[in-house]
Amino acid sequence: MAVKRTTLMDVARAAGVSRATASLVIRGSDLVADKTREKVEKVIAELDYVPNSGAARLRGQKSRTVGVIIPNLVNSFFSEFVEGIEAELDEQGYQVMLASSRDDPERQSGLLRRLREHDAEGIILFPAEGTEPDTIEKLVAAGVPLVQAMRHVGRDLSDFAGSDHGLAVRLSVRHLRDLGHRRISFVSLAGKVSTREERLGAFEEELRAQGLVNAGVIDVPLEWDGSPQSAAMLMALEPRPTAAICFNDILASGLLRGLFDLGLMPGRDLSVVGHDNLSFIDLGAPPRLTTVQVFPRQIGAASAKLLLRRIKDPGAELKSEIVTPRLRVRDTTGPVD
Amino acid sequence: MAVKRTTLMDVARAAGVSRATASLVIRGSDLVADKTREKVEKVIAELDYVPNSGAARLRGQKSRTVGVIIPNLVNSFFSEFVEGIEAELDEQGYQVMLASSRDDPERQSGLLRRLREHDAEGIILFPAEGTEPDTIEKLVAAGVPLVQAMRHVGRDLSDFAGSDHGLAVRLSVRHLRDLGHRRISFVSLAGKVSTREERLGAFEEELRAQGLVNAGVIDVPLEWDGSPQSAAMLMALEPRPTAAICFNDILASGLLRGLFDLGLMPGRDLSVVGHDNLSFIDLGAPPRLTTVQVFPRQIGAASAKLLLRRIKDPGAELKSEIVTPRLRVRDTTGPVD
DNA sequence: CGTTCTAATTAGATCGATCTAAAATACATA
DNA sequence: TATGTATTTTAGATCGATCTAATTAGAACG
Incomplete structure (x- = not known):
């Protein structure tokens, strides 16, 4: 056989x-x-x-293969991100080796090791929650071309592609202010990753700058159903917020669902803003979610470009590529009455 | 450096x-x-x-790497499928090389070639629309362990993991019949893939068996917005259907959106059934889509298991793993008035 | 036709691990 | 101590392509 x-x-x-x-x-x-x-x-x-590429790479050194590590694939944000990477690398004849860390730093270390064994020419890492700077340092020290994406651990250790989280939040806050909202809450996901800190920091800062009130931050787990219990939690806050900014669209959509279950109307009883602009937003029944578009595909493509650049020129200066987010106003935000 | x-x-x-x-x-x-x-x-x-795995595999023959080709990653059906594969293979110490064919058979051939060069020990293929049986035959003849997933080209050429499309459609039809519907339409996506034929065939057959009327099949492209124009197309049919079964949840959600835009209420003015049970269904505003759950993650896991089996024993008998779908009744189907 | 220059081809070493088969060492027993 | 057996270790060949450096064929010219 x-x-x-x-x-x-x-x-x-x-x-x-x-x-x-x-x-x-x-x-x-x-x-x-x-x-x-x-x-x-x-x-x-x-x-x-x-x-036989094994033989080729043994002699010639190049595997034409790149490792990509993401926390998971369930959130379509990640899929789009990977799509962007894949498309870009494919064009240059590179093959993607995909692995999912499940947001577990230990698992991630194992994967990194495996990717290196498989002789990846470089790695795009969407760091797992709680990744130690040490992990990154070691990789860089070993001369592995590395790009961190979206989240980053330890500043100035590697190239980086991501989004301007601060701006994203500022856009939402200003939009809500323009609609007359003064008491705004933030629905975050539990855990400690750089994105959370950045968005939350920007949130509080911008509230201060605009003279608005932080009506409370609530933390929920990232579940497939978007944790609709956030609705009740928000409505229980004193003073009650008139608007909520959510860490991502999944949480925002879960919140919408929770509001409906309570007989409340998004955009009227509570304005809701999401983050990411996942493609399912345009689907299904109205109201459609107002959200900040983050362009994961572009960020993926940018990471790929950065990585190819570094592979070509390992000594190049560190570079960050920040994609500018954009506010998409739809139906879930309205004037305060 | x-x-x-x-x-x-x-x-x-x-x-x-x-x-x-x-x-x-x-x-x-x-x-x-x-x-x-x-x-x-x-x-x-x-x-x-x-x-250096290049050297190792050159000598030892095994790369501990498996190629996975899917049409794209935008539909979260595919992401979940890939997740299932990745989880299963990871457990056995295998690494996934992911590539997206964009539903283009030519591109797919190139990718297959590349995966073989990269010395994948086996390949899981979600065939692109229009894949020639010849492609599959060649692979099998070359002794490449291969599993086709979801769609298949050329019967009895390789192992296969998929869903019981016939049953999925029968479940929907019977559910609608129980609600009193007699004129049912099918919203399909343009193109010629085995899944389309199977579902459409089962649709017509079951209508006949139940003595119901095929109120017309309409074809729409698979767009990110789910092609809401399907709503108008359905309402223009004579006699007008009271229910529609959609090829997948994206199309179904697009249809929902189209209905709302026309001021119609899903479940009252038209009952809608989807396919796949994508996770976003539970999110956002009601009504939630009635759909047939297809379990892509399990199908992915099953493909992975089949592939590992074939890698271990290339001479094993051909095997098919069919996951049984399940109807999830939610809000978009109701009794005919 | 011999010489020179360029274009095309090739022999042979090499990459870094794994495998086989043989050698070295340790250990037990007579 | 000698001998046989089990346990460890190792030298050297090998996988299949690529690279270097050298060779050969072909073209151009006086």
């Missing part, structure tokens, strides 16, 4: 040339005469020859 | 043993004395040695 592999040697023999020449043909070198090239290419097609 | 790689030779030298012994330690062989093992392991840790 196990067919013996067709090697370059077989091809060379069948085409009546040397291994070296056959190798040149495969790599598309222009050192080889057209006639010879044709002959060899014909044989390759006939034998359905597939090069 | 480019640090020279630490090789097994370096480890061996530093530990005062031979390359062979060091190799044994790495592979966890019990042929090596405890004292020696400790010594070597210490050195490995000190030098932060990472084996």
Whole structure:
């Protein structure tokens, strides 16, 4: 059953040339005469020859493979992010090795190790919650081209692509202020990651700058149902907020659902703003969620570009690529009455 | 900048043993004395040695890597599917190489080739629309362990994991019949893939069996917005359907949105059933979509298991794993008045 | 036709691990 | 101590492509 592999040697023999020449043909070198090239290419097609990249990379050093680690794939934010990466790398002939850390730093360390064993030329890391700076430092010290995406651990250790979280929050706050809201809450997800701190920090700062009131921060777990219990928690706050900014669209949509279950109307009884602009927002029944678009696909593409740059030039200066978010006003925010 | 790689030779030298012994330690062989093992392991840790899998696989043949090709990642159905695969393979120490065919058979061929070059031990293929049986035949002939998932091309060529599309449709039809519906439409997506045929075939068959009327099949493209124009198309049919079964949840949610835009109420003016049970269904505003749950994660896991089995035993009998779908009745189906 | 220059080809070493088969060491027993 | 057996260790060949440096074929010219 196990067919013996067709090697370059077989091809060379069948085409009546040397291994070296056959190798040149495969790599598309222009050192080889057209006639010879044709002959060899014909044989390759006939034998359905597939090069053994193990051998190639052993000698040639490059695997044309890049490792990508993300916390999970359930949130479509991550899928879009990966899509962006994949599209960009594919164009350059790179293959993505995908792994999911499940937001567990230990698991993540194992994956990093495995990706290195698999000889990834570089790694795009969406760091798991609680990742130690040490992890990053070691990678960089070992000379592994690395880009951190979205979240980052330890400043100025690696290239970075992400979003301007501060601006995202400021956009939401200002939008709500323009609508007359003064008491605003923030629905965050439990845990300690740089994004949470950044958004929360920006939230409080901007409230202060605008002279508005922080009506309370509530923490909920990130569940597939978006933790609709946030609705009741918000309505129990004193003084009661007239608007809530949510860490992401999943939480925001969960909140919408919770409001409906309480017989309340988003945009009237409570204005709701999300983050991410996931594609499902436009689907289904109104009202549609007002949210800040974060462009995960672009961020993915940017990470890929940064990584390719670093692979080419390991000594290049550290660079950050920040994608500017954009507010998408839809139906769940309205004037305060 | 480019640090020279630490090789097994370096480890061996530093530990005062031979390359062979060091190799044994790495592979966890019990042929090596405890004292020696400790010594070597210490050195490995000190030098932060990472084996070069290129060399290993060149000699040892196994890459512990599996290729996965899916049409795209935007539909979260695919992400969940990939999650299932990744989780299962990860447990066995396998690494996933992910690639997206964008539903283009040509691109897909290129990717298949690339995955083989990268020495994937096997491939899980969610075939692109319009994939030729020839593609599959060649792979199988070349001895590449292959599992087709969800869709399949050419029967009995490879292992297969998927869903019982026929049952899925029958469940929806019977549910609608129980609610008193007699004129039912099907919203399909344009294109020719086995799933479409299967679902459509089962639809017509079951209508006949139940003595119901096919009120018309409409084809729409799969867009991110779920092609809400389907609503108007359905309402223009003569005689007008009282219920519609949609190929997937994206189309169904698009239809819901289209109905609202026309001022119609799903579940009252038109009953709507989806397929897949994507996780966003529970989010956001009511009404929630009635749909058939398809369990992509389980199907992914099943594909992974089938593939591992075939890798272990290439001569094993062909096997199909069919996951049974389940109807989730929510708000968008109601009695006909 | 011999010489020179360029274009095309090739032999052979090499990458870093694994495998086989043999050697060295330890251990038990007579 | 000698001998046989079990346990560890190792030298050296090997996987399949690529690279370097050298060789050969081909073209151009006086």
